[in-house]
Amino acid sequence: MIQIEGTTVRQTGADVEKNWSIPELLETYNALSEEPLDERIMLFRQIVPLAQEMYGDLSETARLHCDFWQNLQPWLIESRKYEYTVKISDTYRWELEVGAEGLFFKDISGQYGAAGEVRSQLFSDFWFYGPLMPLPDLETRKQVLAQLQNAFERKGDALYNSHFQLIEYPSYANPPIWEDGDYHVSDFVIMRDFGVDYGRQNFRDGLVSQGFISFEQCLHRSDIPEWAIPAKVLRDIKNRLRGIEESESEEVFSEKIAEEKQEPARKTPKTETEWLELGAYGNDRDKQEAAQVLWENYRNEKSVEILIGLLPNPDSYWRDYVFNTFAKMPDSEAVHDWILKCLNGDDAVYFRKSVDVLRMWGLFGNPRLNDENLLRSLNWAEKEMHTAAFREALKKVSSILS
Numbered sequence: 001m002i003q004i005e006g007t008t009v010r011q012t013g014a015d016v017e018k019n020w021s022i023p024e025l026l027e028t029y030n031a032l033s034e035e036p037l038d039e040r041i042m043l044f045r046q047i048v049p050l051a052q053e054m055y056g057d058l059s060e061t062a063r064l065h066c067d068f069w070q071n072l073q074p075w076l077i078e079s080r081k082y083e084y085t086v087k088i089s090d091t092y093r094w095e096l097e098v099g100a101e102g103l104f105f106k107d108i109s110g111q112y113g114a115a116g117e118v119r120s121q122l123f124s125d126f127w128f129y130g131p132l133m134p135l136p137d138l139e140t141r142k143q144v145l146a147q148l149q150n151a152f153e154r155k156g157d158a159l160y161n162s163h164f165q166l167i168e169y170p171s172y173a174n175p176p177i178w179e180d181g182d183y184h185v186s187d188f189v190i191m192r193d194f195g196v197d198y199g200r201q202n203f204r205d206g207l208v209s210q211g212f213i214s215f216e217q218c219l220h221r222s223d224i225p226e227w228a229i230p231a232k233v234l235r236d237i238k239n240r241l242r243g244i245e246e247s248e249s250e251e252v253f254s255e256k257i258a259e260e261k262q263e264p265a266r267k268t269p270k271t272e273t274e275w276l277e278l279g280a281y282g283n284d285r286d287k288q289e290a291a292q293v294l295w296e297n298y299r300n301e302k303s304v305e306i307l308i309g310l311l312p313n314p315d316s317y318w319r320d321y322v323f324n325t326f327a328k329m330p331d332s333e334a335v336h337d338w339i340l341k342c343l344n345g346d347d348a349v350y351f352r353k354s355v356d357v358l359r360m361w362g363l364f365g366n367p368r369l370n371d372e373n374l375l376r377s378l379n380w381a382e383k384e385m386h387t388a389a390f391r392e393a394l395k396k397v398s399s400i401l402s
Contacts, residue, residue, distance in 0.1 A: 130216020304334035
């Protein structure tokens with residue numbers, strides 16, 4: 001519940017109890033997020049007279065938000081729905097509904113949660129910071145801004161052009177990825193073609209958490225939490241969006257792989273052939289680097305053969321590294337073949353690691369593998385007993401990967 005008491009807004013509820021000052025409300029992104037959207041809209045319109053009394057003491061941000069709510073007439077916003085898709089390895093369907101009640105993003109395919117889940121956004125948060133969820137088409141963003149502009153009482157003043165920066169989104173054959181952690185658990189940030197994914201994953205549970213922040217919010221918000229996108233990664237993302245070449249891309253946040261004993265200096269390979277030679281004749285670290293470059297730069301399936309060659313190493317690090325890498329190569333036919341070989345083989349560790357890879361593929365874009373009943377049937381005990389459930393699950397996975 002929210003109510004105005006003098007120049008303070010009091011918020012109370014089962015999980016929250018807080019007093020907000022007027023400037024704090026106007027400067028905070030997604031303020032009062034626990035409350036119903038219609039009540040939040042009503043409250044922001046109600047505090048405008050209070051904000052105007054202290055207008056000279058407000059920050060520039062608070063003044064713009066005050067002007068926004070003073071001028072916006074929500075009942076004049078034309079109701080409209082936009083249907084669109086975003087694509088990773090699978091295509092996800094979205095719907096945005098804009099009207100007097102607010103902005104509502106419907107995750108039809110369940111890309112970031114339950115299928116059909118709807119997330120709401122305040123008019124002012126969209127106007128100043130950008131879309132809450134993916135909205136990849138530039139023309140659609142322009143049209144939504146126009147819907148809000150058409151509902152302003154005054155046209156053409158400073159507020160009219162104070163909205164978030166309109167940009168063409170980048171397109172990536174190999175999206176920039178930052179990771180921090182090891183094979184047990186790792187945090188990730190990925191620049192997609194439609195915004196930024198962030199989250200945490202581990203090999204036992206797969207994807208533990210996942211979130212989304214639009215490119216516009218990366219550029220305009222000052223409160224993005226460190227646990228979602230670390231500061232230096234956020235700086236790199238901003239540089240990329242602004243077309244600045246100097247960056248810290250693909251650098252691991254903190255923890256580095258321990259260095260092996262000093263090796264003689266070698267000339268860095270320049271061509272695909274030279275990387276193949278390094279993968280064939282180098283030490284384990286050389287092979288690790290060669291496999292990464294061959295896949296990321298050339299999509300060369302020989303990288304899989306090089307990685308498999310690291311598995312006999314008695315250090316369990318390499319086994320976990322190889323399968324963790326395979327989890328990030330869902331488009332490789334050679335990896336598909338290896339996973340099926342492990343599922344049909346007699347090595348229990350490789351078998352379980354392969355099931356973990358399938359689970360990651362399901363979570364990160366292949367809906368046919370995002371089937372817990374299917375993966376539950378792929379367990380070592382049922383394999384040893386050669387049960388009908390296991391045989392059927394193996395047949396289904398073979399069909400998906402073939």
